[in-house]
Amino acid sequence: MPFVIYVLGLGFFAQGTSEFMFSGVLPSVAHDLDVPVSSAGQLVSAFAIGMFIGAPLLGLATLKMPRRAALIGFQLVFIAAHVAAALVPNFGFLLVMRVVSAMAYDGFWAVASVAAISLVVSAKRGRAISVVVSGLSVATIIGVPAGTLPAQHAGWQAAFWAVSLITALSAVVLLIVLPGGRDTTSAQPHLGTELRSPRVPRLWVAYATTALSVATDFAIFPTFAPSSRTSPASATASYPCIAAAPVVSGLVINTGLGLAGTAWIGAAFAVTAMGSTLLDRRLTRRHRTFTLEAGLLTATLNPQQAAAATH
Template sequence: MPIAVYVLGLAIFAQGTSELMLAGLLPELSADLGVSIPAAGLLISAFAVGMLVGAPVLAVVTLRWPRRTALLVFLALFALSHVAGALTPNYEVLLVTRVVGAFVYAGFWAVAAVTAVGLVPVTSRARAMSVVTGGLTIATIVGLPAGTVIGQHLGWRAAFWAVGILSVCAMAGVLATIPLGRPDPARTPRLGAELRAMVNPRLWLSYATTAFVTAAILVVFSYLAPLLTETTGLHSSAVPAVLALYGVGSLIGITIGGRYADAMPFHTLAIGITGLCALSVVLAVWATVPVVAIATIFLLGGFGFAVNPALNARVFSLAGDAPTLATAVNFSSFNVGITIGPWLGGLAITGGAGYQTLGWIAVALGLVALGTVVLAVLLPLPTTTGRPSPVDTTVMPTGRRTEATGI
């Protein structure tokens, strides 16, 4: 795997730490800025909105830019948004910096994904994406608790400065490892081709899979802390360790998924989503048993993140030679799931349902996601010709479709 792919993963780690760390810094932000906890929580929502919009917009705007230039501009703006956030005493200004930071972070995701798969053979696309997205998984294990500790001991502004410094380090890595060359004019992405690639029902089914799987994961993950303390009966001091265990499971899952998703995308999706549904049932029924709950949370991280490389690689397969906009919309689909999952969980809890109900909601969302995978397999292949991909489906002589490996 080229070192540049790992550098992109490092950059995602830096930016992903910022995405996650506010969940542990809301009390400090609230007290320092003189706003309520719910108002401080809007900083998290603002970040999600910025990402939802930023990916497709910046993918189109920077379509003809050299990729290294786009990556450096995004990282520079992200670092500057954190410097501005660290310096401002004003809540409204901080809110704007969160939207701006998320906007360019989403653009970085879209360009980084296309860059990573362009650096490896087509048979290693999912593995490359598992390295890049693994940066976010490591941010869950290391960045989230580290940012929280820094914020609690040195102030939330120190955590923002730390993210800014990490982003500058990532810029140095991009400068050293990503080729500068301007794209070959004959192969420069064209907006018309990018838009035509979007007219593919199987691509939109893939987006639906991404959104529903992400929602199924987040509906539980967003409320793990109160679930563990109020339902499982753990002391609050044990929660960070369980969250770290979830992160370890996520890292293992995304690594395994990255190894198999290129050759067996549908198998990877089916096994991962089925495991996610089964484990959600276990959590819904036995969340009151500490040993079972902790083991289930570890496995939820593994199965939930194992599907991530397949979700990303599948989009590249379906988009063919025009993947930039399609990839950007896929990242927006992740953020749709990030928004829907916690919202549904919040509705259930506000309505008086116990935290174990979250497991049943995750099951429902997971089954819908599994249905989209089945529909994608059954949907007739497009009649238009294009360059086939090892991760796409083929028509067998009998008329049955299978994955390119025949597995």
């Protein structure tokens, strides 16, 4: 596998950390900006809106651009948005910067995926995509906790600075190892072809599946920090599935089962994650019941101590 594939994965890791790091820093942001946690959750929605807008617009706008110039340009915009957000701690401004950074991230995602496919032979395309997207999986397991750690000791802005530095590193390495100019080894995309692609019914199945999957991520991740205070298992139940999914999917594609095979893999991971969440819910209820019964027993056996504890 060419080294540049892993560099693209590093870019996914850096920007993916920003996508999900609010699962750990959301309470800190809410406290620092003096807004409720529920209002601070709009920052997650702002990022999702930016991705929704950026995907079609930037995908079409960069059809004729050299891939290296497009990738570096998106990373520079992403870095600028994070630096600005760290320097201007204002909730409204932070909302705007989240939209801008999400659009740049989505543009990078689109171009990097196409670049990864064009840099390897057809037999290794599934593996190349799995390596690149695995950067996002590693971000959910390592990047999010690593971003939360400096936020706890130096403020949530430290997480933004860390993401900016890692993104800058990946941009510098990408500038060195990725060939410049337009890709002449594969068929060139055309605007008319891209605009007609939504007419294919099977694509809408993929669109719907992706939309539901991403909606699930954005709905769950912001609750990790609050829920981890009372139920740590629920905050980490889905991590193994997120980590393994891209690698397994890449192997499935290479075996010839295609995208239909990856859909069954995704369904299996979803059922596993749902089962672990339901199990955690059951165990949490049993723990609360046991704690309540223990408290009542203590109050019965030692009423004086219980009365003193209430004062």
